[in-house]
Amino acid sequence: MQPQARKVSLSSGELSYFAAGEGRPVVYLHPAGGVRWTKVQDELAKSFKLHVPIMPGFDGTAAHVQVKSMKGLAALAGEFIEKTLGGPCDVIGCSFGGYLATWLAAERPQLVDHLVLECPAGFRPKGKGERPADPEALKKVLFLHPEKLPPETKTAEQEAGNRKMLPYYGYAADTDEELLARLPSIDKLTLILHGTGDRMIPKESVQVLKSRLAHAYLVYIWDAAHAIEVDQPERMLAVLTSFLQRSEGFMVNWGTLAINEG
């Protein structure tokens, strides 16, 4: 399914986003590498109304001068949801986007229904997790199955520009202590996904989220590194769509004889 490129005017400036599909609204917050349209977005768009905003400064877009922090970015994401969807939606955040989604749930809880944190950044114990600068080494940390990568559409300049945005937003390379302290206040039904081969976000990061969030489920995706969507899209979708459609009922194996699939 081809996503439509759109723009929306927000109080801090114009924001580009992709839209695809119809159904219950889902917002997907992208990782530090920018938007990568994978099989996961394609499949989600078959059942949901999917919006994927490009955070200011990423993928060649202009930064918003008033938005310079993760908290500020969460406010912008909240305004985006209000303007484009008009109310609460399910929020999926991947890595950097997972960090942002957690801020959004803390700051604007009324806009978030289900929360999905896919290998979220922001909670790394100090010194843990690999973050190689060398592109080849980075690729090895990101993917166990790089052969599954869709063709790269970003230019080298865009990739370099994306990398610069992390310090711009005051991205916590280790643990964001302020957000950590606010985790117990987040009461959203949350799904945390982590690849069993993720060397960038250590398991301690997701364990702390699981222990501090009131209603969270942690699921490990076997044979996936940091980029779960690339390494194991089918496994991720099996858990993700079931969670979004059935809430706590995602724990039930419905088999083929379910009398009430909802």
Add this chain to the structure above:
Amino acid sequence: MKFSFFHLMPYTHLDLESHEWPFPNRYFDAEKASALYRTYVESMIHAESCGFDWVGCNEHHFSPYGMMANPNLIGGALAYPTKRVKIAIVGNLVPLNNPIRVAEEYAMLDCMSGGRLVAGLMRGIPHEYLAYNIPPGESWERQREAVQLILKAWTEPEPFGWEGKHFQYRQVSIWPKPMQKPHPPLVISASNADSAKFAAEMRATMGMVLLADLPSGKECIRVYKETAKAHGWEPTADNILVGMHTCIAETDDEARRWLAQGLKYFDQVLMGGLQASQRIILQKTRYFENEESRDRWKSRLDKRKTLTLDEAIERGTVLCGSPETVVSQIKRIHSELGHGVFNFTVKVGTLPDEVIRRGMELFRDRVLPHVRDL
């Protein structure tokens, strides 16, 4: 050097050869089996007082080869009558079983025994895949995934889910968790290069049983150590377990006579059906990841069948003789392999239980004092 008293728990009341698989269970007599279980378990309990460090058993199906469809039940029977000895279940066949059930039962055994479990996580010999209707070609994938899932089940501080290729659990939170932290020591079979690599990756003790010869054992140990180093750890001698058929008697002649008798039943009755089924699997499936491993396994089976007892002793692949002879055999094999755990398979076929008992006492009085400090 640590010593393990390992029991296959064979059914020993058959008087026919069979090359059928599965072995027809019309020949099974529950009264006789009941007596055998009692004898075997009592002998395993007695091993503690004979100085053994571990007492162990494993899992087999559909055959008189071993009557332990679930060795964890034997572990439970050993947990309270013993106080010191490690209970080595070597092990559960994880690709065939529900890995969460394995994690739970092992955690139970570890708690019941006061933290004395040695947890074997084995792939299983080929014919077991027929018994549980699991594709042999999936054995490696299932083994890798199941072992990591079991480790997660033991060590995760919070409930978790697992979305894998062969195993899916939306939420796991086992009760009890193991007593030993972070988890009980692992043993993974490593009788070929592929399995030696996997054991090293998992930081498990490597287990080698039924060696074809010492050079092939040395090669597996080299691969294991090399892989461990690449994964950031250095195995000690205690991380290398070598297992052999063992018979200790008053004299060399007596030991050879008894072991020869036991081996005849082992090879002709217990192994008959297994070899037939294993050949089918080796020829028709991808149980082994490459032809080299498959050919090595086949040649090991063939060599074992044709080897005389004298040749096996000479090759250093069985322990057999008077206490003094066995001391020198242990020293020779240890000097070649540098291992830290010696696993004695004592109930070889129909080798009489009273002979085994006497051998255990000879081990305690006249073998162990000379090899404990190796």
